[in-house]
Amino acid sequence: MKKTILLSVIALVGIVIAAIAQSAPDPGKPDIISMDSLSVKPGQDFVMSIKVLADDTTLHGGKKWVGVGSFCIPIRYDARALKLDSASFEGTIAEWDESFTNQKIDTGFISFAGIHNIAGNDNPVFISPDKPQEIVRIFGRVKKDARPGIYTFELTIDPIQKNAYLGSIDGVNGWKPSFIPGKIVIK
Numbered sequence: 686m687k688k689t690i691l692l693s694v695i696a697l698v699g700i701v702i703a704a705i706a707q708s709a710p711d712p713g714k715p716d717i718i719s720m721d722s723l724s725v726k727p728g729q730d731f732v733m734s735i736k737v738l739a740d741d742t743t744l745h746g747g748k749k750w751v752g753v754g755s756f757c758i759p760i761r762y763d764a765r766a767l768k769l770d771s772a773s774f775e776g777t778i779a780e781w782d783e784s785f786t787n788q789k790i791d792t793g794f795i796s797f798a799g800i801h802n803i804a805g806n807d808n809p810v811f812i813s814p815d816k817p818q819e820i821v822r823i824f825g826r827v828k829k830d831a832r833p834g835i836y837t838f839e840l841t842i843d844p845i846q847k848n849a850y851l852g853s854i855d856g857v858n859g860w861k862p863s864f865i866p867g868k869i870v871i872k
């Protein structure tokens with residue numbers, strides 16, 4: 686399986702184009718980003734999914750584009766208890782233009798972003814109108830000395846692109862999805 690490496694704070698430099706995203710109404714129904722809830726013991730590995738529900742249609746170049754064409758999902762977590770190793774984009778998202786520069790991601794902050802390659806095939810744009818579909822899979826582990834408790838993955842602010850968004854194919858218009866935090870329950 687092709688595994689793509691993650692990005693961290695510095696990693697977003699290559700996708701500045703999406704930073705121009707302007708706040709726009711969410712086309713269609715409200716979009717949702719949701720994460721898993723997992724029970725993990727100290728020292729054990731986990732795989733955390735980020736899923737997206739999106740039904741959007743936008744216009745670019747006189748053409749209708751179905752689905753999400755750009756996105757930013759900045760996440761913070763408790764690095765005292767959790768260690769992240771890598772992540773992979775799943776499904777059609779693997780065909781997108783992506784920039785990944787920093788493999789050292791164990792910082793308590795991780796941000797995923799991308800913009801669809803307009804020069805490529807017309808429509809591997811992310812679309813999942815009926816149920817949340819996995820967009821990214823995060824591989825990590827609970828530290829051996831982690832204290833029992835509930836540790837959440839929350840949205841945070843990306844230093845370049847600011848707030849989380851899903852957006853149009855050209856990266857110009859972005860809208861704010863609702864968010865269901867990830868949860869690691871350490872017992």
Ligand SMILES: [Ca+2]
Nearest residue numbers: 712713714716
């Ligand atoms: Ca929508």
